[in-house]
Amino acid sequence: MTLTQILSQFFDLRSFSSLWYWLSLAAIWSMAAHWGLGVPYDQVRRAGRRGGAVAEDLHELVRLNVARILWLVGGHEVALTALGSFMLSSLVVIGFGFGIEFFQAVALILVPLSVVGALSLVRARQIAALIAAGRSSPDEVIRQLRRHRLYVRLIGTLALLVTGFWGMLQNIEMSVLN
Template identity: 35%
Template sequence: MDFFDLVTEVIDLRSFSNLWYWIVLAILWSSMSHWTIGVPFHLVTRTRRGDAQAEIDMLVLARMNAERNVAYAETSGTVATAFSTFILTGLAITGWVYGVEFSQAIFLLLCPSMMVLGLGVWTSYRLRADDYQHVPQILRQHRTMVQMLGVVFIFITAFWGMYQNVNVGPLG
């Protein structure tokens, strides 16, 4: 077995039958659920339990990341949205029109990530409009929405991956 065979064995572009893809999917949704606009959710939980230092840290991180998100959205949000839409459209076309499974897999990772990113910007605007008075509640609501998106998109990804494996992939 030469090096090229070894590399193609480890990095298989048939994504839905590859264990690494599912590990990446789990890590992606776990980290998106844990980091609510850049604030680790354990700080929100510790704040709720009455930890004063955790509350200070949470407020500082929430204000810093919300202001950064709002500034980024106001300065280059349109360009970033256009570029992201271009990339996602390209992936969708190559994935579903031309049947490239790797593009489908990347699309099913990036599209919900872009939605969570947009939700983070919306949450940042909410925090700013609220003058950072109800930070723990807003961050808990954000996390709940991210988790609901996660359930829906993990189901869609698993369903599509099973369909690909049974009908098109190695079993079909």
């Protein structure tokens, strides 16, 4: 076996049979669950345990990140939703309608991540409303971030299950055809 053959087997471009796809998928969902609203979850846990200045620092970090998220969106929700819907529906149609595995794999990553993105925007608006009303405390922010992480983990778990089953079916189909 030549070096070229070894490398081409190692870097298989068929998505669902590629180790790199599954490692990337795991890393993406791990990071999505860890970095809720731009705040690392270990900092949320530490603030929940220690309280005091650590919780106040977390509260300020969340306030800054929420302001940044809302500034980035900047009232363009309709345009972003339309563009995102077009891109995601194109991926789904090309992938599943035409049976192209690479687009299926990308769609199975980006569709659930778009749900997480929408959830993050909703959570950012909720926290911003609490801050504007003066009802935002470090304990409330910690509670909001914990709830957000739970929802992201549930979405990620469901996405991993669906992707795993779909990938398994694709690999079985390829092995039967060959």
